[in-house]
Amino acid sequence: MDLRHLRYFVAVAEERHFGRAAERLHMAQPPLSQAIRQLESELGVILLQRTTRRVELTAAGETYLERARSILGDVAQAADLARRVAAGSVGHLTLGCVGTATYSVLPTLSRRLSEELPGVDFAFRGEMLVPDQLSALHHGAIDVALLRPPVADLSLVVEPLRSDRLMVALPADHGLAGQTRIRARELSGIDLIVHSADRRSVMYGVVLRLLHDAGVEPRVRHEVGETSTLLTLVAGGLGVAIVPEPVTALALEGVAYRPLVEPSASVELAVAHRVDRAEPHLQRTVEVIRALV
Structure with a gap:
């Protein structure tokens, strides 16, 4: 038995006629009749009652038809799923x-x-x-x-993917907020809020190297794990922070952003x-x- 036998049986059972089923399957009627007889022989049951005019399903045939349709449907779904997996769609x-x-x-x-x-x-x-x-x-x-x-x-x-320039996030009422841009050396002696060193943040290393190159001894007052927390502390007036420009998408009240003007003021x-x-x-x-x- 194979899927071909199941398809043949379903076609005959649905058409209730070997000739019409053969036309539907694009094959001759004698090999179709032979395949159904082989299927019945292998199962050991009669699936179809044949008359001169039409074909009727036995009780066993009715049950077998239901399961055959289910099996063929599962096979079709499996093939479709395999194609979609191969295409990266699921x-x-x-x-x-x-x-x-x-x-x-x-x-x-x-x-x-x-x-x-x-x-x-x-x-x-x-x-x-x-x-x-x-x-x-x-x-x-x-x-x-x-x-x-x-x-x-x-x-x-x-x-x-891209390079993001660095910005200074500072309280809106900070003295440097009146400038259109800020140099790293202007952050000397100012309280800084940075991403956590303990958790080995990349931005922590970027900020410290940038200030070191500018000859600034960083005065780190707060280390945080999340960018949203960092900006919240800036808004609270607890210090300033150096952040990638996309952070400005967080338009938090009380926080001003100014470009940091340094040759290495960007991150990937x-x-x-x-x-x-x-x-x-x-x-x-x-x-x-x-x-x-």
Whole structure:
């Protein structure tokens, strides 16, 4: 028995006539009749009562028809699913984003992904620091990361997407808020709010290196894990912060943003995933991210 026998039987059972079933199947009637007899012989039951004018289903045939249709439907669905998986149209992915991408990229990206890959089930984790993203990639907690390089890990594919200039976020009533731009040396002696050093934030290293190059001894007063918390403290007048420009999407009351004028005042945004992850739906997701960002 094979699927061909099931298709033959369903055609005869639905047409109630061997001639019409043969026409439907684009085959001659004798081999069709022979195939049905072989099927009945293998099953050991009579499925069809034949008369000179039409064919009727036995009770066993009625039951077999129901299951045969179900089996053929499952086979068709399996084939369709396999084709959609191969095309990257179905699957499940979790994306992890650094704080700035959470605000500037994720709203548009989530909408674009749902439009272009409606069969893929997406989950999102925002406000992740890079070390947490790397660990999550390795353990499978996330599948794709929008992060800040550098990443010295040969087990990951890291593709730069864009360069974001750095801004100074400061209380709206701060003395420097009246300037159109700020130089790093002007932050000497000013309380700073930075991303956490304990959690090995990339931005922590970027900020300290930039101030060091400008000859400024940083006066760090607060370290935080989330960008939203950092800006909340700025709004509260507890200090100023150096942030990537996309953070300005968080138009928090009481916070002013001014460009930081330094040769190295920028950071990269990249998309990353494990080298051994080459599923079609993951690759299509990366393509959507690349096109959008």
